[in-house]
Amino acid sequence: MQAAQQLKDSLREIGDLKAALDEHAIVAITDPQGRITYVNDKFCAISKYSRAELIGQDHRIINSGHHPAEFIKDLWGTIGRGRVWHGEIRNRAKDGSFYWVDTTIVPFLDEAGKPRQYVAIRADITERKRAEEELKAKVNEVSDLKRALDEHAIVAITDPQGRITYVNDKFCAISRYSRAELIGQDHRIINSGHHPASFFHRLWSTIGTGRVWHGEIRNRAKDGSLYWVDTTIVPFLDDAGKPRQYVAIRADITERKRVEEEIRDLNNQLEQRVARRTADLELANKELEAFSYSVSHDLRSPLRTLDGFSQAVLEDHGELLPPEGRRYLQTIRTAAQRMGDLIDDLLSFSRLSRQPLTREAIDSVALVRSVADELSAEQPARTVELVIGELPVARGDFGLIRQVWMNLLANAYKYTGRSAHPRIEVGATTRNNEVVFHVRDNGTGFDMRYVGKLFGVFQRLHRVDEFPGTGVGLAIVQRIVHRHGGRVWAEGEVDRGATFFFTLGEEEAR
């Protein structure tokens, strides 16, 4: 009776344990051939098979094919010999989805010591496995990134006190210290002394308050050589928000810095040279100005005296002189006046180089017409045929360009003075994207042998009594055209006329 009661108690206890186990674990029992003889609800739930579909089936019904044959062989070898097997298995549910189970298989033996059945107790570890996979992938990714970074950059890590805790190979290479010499050292070991204390003060106050610092630092290697690094320091904070370490990533910019310095030096030298040249030029200009000023005042005065007193003699004592004597005095006067004209022209020529040049759009046709009107008004007795072709808008200094047209047209008027049918033609053509203006006449022309003298100051190809003039007009034309960055040239033939060509060059010329 007491034995029966004990048995009853034991059975109840076993029943309770089984109920608790079913609540907690995935349980299955197979016979020695691996056929399923029992599954609990959790087994059905995870495998998505009904109990009826499972009982009597080979356990391989849930095999996922994930594990190699050796794995399965080892499992059966272990439990076949009556020992407990423990491991992680990936299974396939009825719907094809996979799940991982932490598995313990306990073999129960018969009296002969042969397994009579296997009890498999499993826990669902699918979620843990997934997290593990993810972590592994992340670790792989991070280590890939770190490798790439190490290939590319100079990397160091310091603790909050600035002691080096990690350096990569590139750091060792550029600093010429071994890793052993660096780890544990204060980062100041590579301080070059180049930057002021305030520089590092700002750096530390930036990263000390958890902000990223970026800048260029000059460091000193073990052998004393200096190098520049473009540096980014990223502070990493602990839970309290305090920096727990600093990761510094750097790029070697020594060469760039050297080139920059070289460029700066060259620029400085160039600036100094330009300043010196400008000063020289300004001095030369001042001297020229003083010279012109003096010429303007002092050279004309004696001429006025020559002319004035010659005239005074003629007026007051003219009747005492023979005609020859009066002619001599008249010759002195003519010479004095001509010299006055020469001085005036020379002064206006020298003034050309001094006055600033301002470019604007110029209506060439209107300008040529107004110049021609002025010239024909001066010589109303003459009839000159003037043909103005299509002229593009020019960009230049209006006053100066007007003088170019004035001098060229005045020449054309003057040198057609002896032509039976004076004709002047003004036009423009485009050659290689450049506008070439021209003034053509059918006047006296010139011998091409002397073309080189045409544009020289006081150079004339005709005698004053043939054609009046001082020989400055074309020199002025050339100076103005050159100041605009253009060119001027001429073609001619004796008694067949002359053509003068000019361009006005680029905007930035001066």
Place this chain on the structure above:
Amino acid sequence: MNAAEIVDILLVEDNPHEAELVMRALRRSRPGVRVGLVHDGVEALDYVFGEGKHEGRGPVEPPRVILLDLKLPKVDGLEVLRRIKSDKLARTIPVVMLTSSREQRDIDTSYRLGANSYVVKPVNYEQLASLVQDLGSYWLAVNQGSKSEG
């Protein structure tokens, strides 16, 4: 020049030949014109302000016009002009710059300092004579001068 002399025109010209030519042209065109001649800037100022050599010139009538050269020994023409035109009495006297300079800088400065006219002397004597004649008839006959005391 007599200290108490009253003049119509004060000519400030350092070159005696130039001065002679201008005076000749003036006297030929306006017989009886009273011309005072001074040879440098200091003398010009002394004359206008009754100082130095011209001290005690007394309260005589000022010239009706001053013909002033730019380039003068000691004190130059522009400085003479500046001093005259910044004096509250003397500044009513018309000042004509009569000079060889065609420099725009000189022309602009003269007007800025208060010149009443700016005339460039030609080399040709007939042109000079006709110019001086025009100046004489304009400033002595056409123009009405100030009677104010400043």
